[in-house]
Amino acid sequence: MKSFVRYSELFGKTFRQPPKDESSRNAQLLEQAGFISKLMAGVYTYLPLGLRVLNAVKDVIRREMDALGAQEFYMPALQPKEIWEKTGRWKDLSDIMYQFPDHSGRQVGLAATHEEVITHIVKQRITSYKDLPLALYQIQDKFRDEPRAKSGLIRGREFSMKDLYSFHADEKDLDSFYNRVAASYLSIFSRLGLQALMIEAAGGSFTKRFSDEFQVISDAGEDRIIYCPSCHFAQNSEIAEQKAGGPCPKCHGSLSEKKGIEVGNIFKLGTKFSDSIGATFTASDGSTHPLIMASYGIGPGRLVGTIVEVSNDAQGIIWPKSVTPFQIHLVQLSKGLEEKKKTERLVHDCLNAGLTILLDDRVASAGVKFKDADMVGITARMVISTSNENQLEVKIRNESASKKMNASQAIEFVKNYYAE
């Protein structure tokens, strides 16, 4: 991705008005600020700015997956019916899965998740306990025919997903890896500036066990969370035995209810899929056993939407520094020759310092440029004005005061800010 882009040339500038056909705050802000473009309900194009943020979120996730020792690979979206019939999910998921015949009349579907395919592939390539444990992940686009896709990037019909699958010889090994993934998920959300609760939830159609969900408290959420402010006990209301105002089952405090956005979920699948598909391994004593599995999901696109829901003000988006589309929004207030030279020198020095820059070089008023910078929401803003010869104005998007300093001080300040 380019380190330096001129706003005058950027495809996807701000609109004066928010879109009329969006009810969610994240879609309104992201569309007006030039990050996404709606094609139909739940289906969006990522414009250049939006793609930069999406890729930054994916990179944060990828680093954590690699640190877990998981291997990245890439499965297809198009899937044959036969493989889904083995687990009974061709029928179970038919309400939300796109299923249709190809031109030869064969039934195919678009993957809403990949347990069937991964188990099928692992079956072909894993035979012995020596190959275990194994953890594989992908970042890939999935499809779900959501009846109500009105939440912008939070509930897409086509959406990016990081799905991780782990395979183990025994429950103890699964439990230990599962806990490592849970810690890794909390670290991902924290790095993205999101406060996520890990809570108990239903296990879905394919398991009677509970699963664990990660929820970000927000009025834009579609889930209801029962939680205890005293001891931090939390459950999805779909499985909670107590309602808000009820006594907490752990500390007997009073329970509250809030709305939450589900930003991740992790499932212990056990042998449900390996039994159906016949994926086994040979133990050290020569006996044969089904693989013990778990799966773990995070949606990068949904995370972009969630960040915007919880991090914005009346002026626009406020990106956390880990995923800001550029590190510096540089505002040039005059097109004079002297000014232009000063800008070029500053851009050059910023690039040398390893910083990425969006330069607003348009012929427009200071008011328009400041308004657009706030709407776009890049973490740090620098202003070069004619009025003050050697001083730059540096402002962090979510702080009210700006600071004056010279160019080298400003670069040092911003560099340190991002390194913290």
Place this chain on the structure above:
Amino acid sequence: MKSFVRYSELFGKTFRQPPKDESSRNAQLLEQAGFISKLMAGVYTYLPLGLRVLNAVKDVIRREMDALGAQEFYMPALQPKEIWEKTGRWKDLSDIMYQFPDHSGRQVGLAATHEEVITHIVKQRITSYKDLPLALYQIQDKFRDEPRAKSGLIRGREFSMKDLYSFHADEKDLDSFYNRVAASYLSIFSRLGLQALMIEAAGGSFTKRFSDEFQVISDAGEDRIIYCPSCHFAQNSEIAEQKAGGPCPKCHGSLSEKKGIEVGNIFKLGTKFSDSIGATFTASDGSTHPLIMASYGIGPGRLVGTIVEVSNDAQGIIWPKSVTPFQIHLVQLSKGLEEKKKTERLVHDCLNAGLTILLDDRVASAGVKFKDADMVGITARMVISTSNENQLEVKIRNESASKKMNASQAIEFVKNYYAE
């Protein structure tokens, strides 16, 4: 992506036998060597090694697109029928496009190409000649219901595509950018070790003009190329007026015929799409005109398949250095303590030198390890043996002789080899 991986832990090791259900050489080699896994005809999973190569190909393409000044963005696969009806292509492409109703009964399709959507988006965001020229590209997975998908990665039903679209105020500007893209494509193929011919071909269903194709001569190709060995005149046989043996229309030499794999195509679309969709701009004199367009495609997955078709021997794949999954295939021949320390030191030094390493640390014979190294096809191999205390054996995959040198010389040699 990880810089260091142990073959003992890698998911996707070699199989002893080639797959029985593949007729194409690229799929046979890629599946046996652990790069891909077939789900159904024309639909493949990229295993960790395969994904590394695919990503390397995408990076080569991305660098060239960025150098052209094109901006990367990302469009969805799922598309509403209405937008395709404006250009008549919902019907024209119905033979190869997956088209189906969603649960509400609305017709949707999976994009086989994106001219309709890009024109729709640009219409919303471009108004003036000042916004032109504009070049946008994406690297995204497309779907085509190919009746015959027997060529491995060369003809997929689901396949990655880099598609670039350009928008201009006049034909002259379009011609100049079109020529720059053609040069950029030739540079991409050359960097991937492919000799591609740029030839005239039919323009497809949406234009009467000719288009330009890039063809790699190979018996695995599905196209027939008429060309002149004397003056390098070349045409796809589908539009050629002369057959092989006929007089070359340019130099009157004798024409030959060869099979070719189409690895790229570029089209001057003119105003076909902007007229249908109503995408216009205002000129400096205030008059309104339709945008003048071109589109340019390269398939990264097809390129992986093409490289394997033209670059292999009886032992396996020979990756060009630009896309080798790792830079060094390090073979450790003994598991002794001394040996292990030597290997650890070498891995450490290679990583410090910025090189990526696949370490074959399995308990297996030298014969098995060398056979697998040749099958996987990594550009440079290093062998640490017990027999020779301080000497390493370095071999380039497509050279017959190996060289002996000490560790620091070996690292220097490999580093220079890749820098060339």
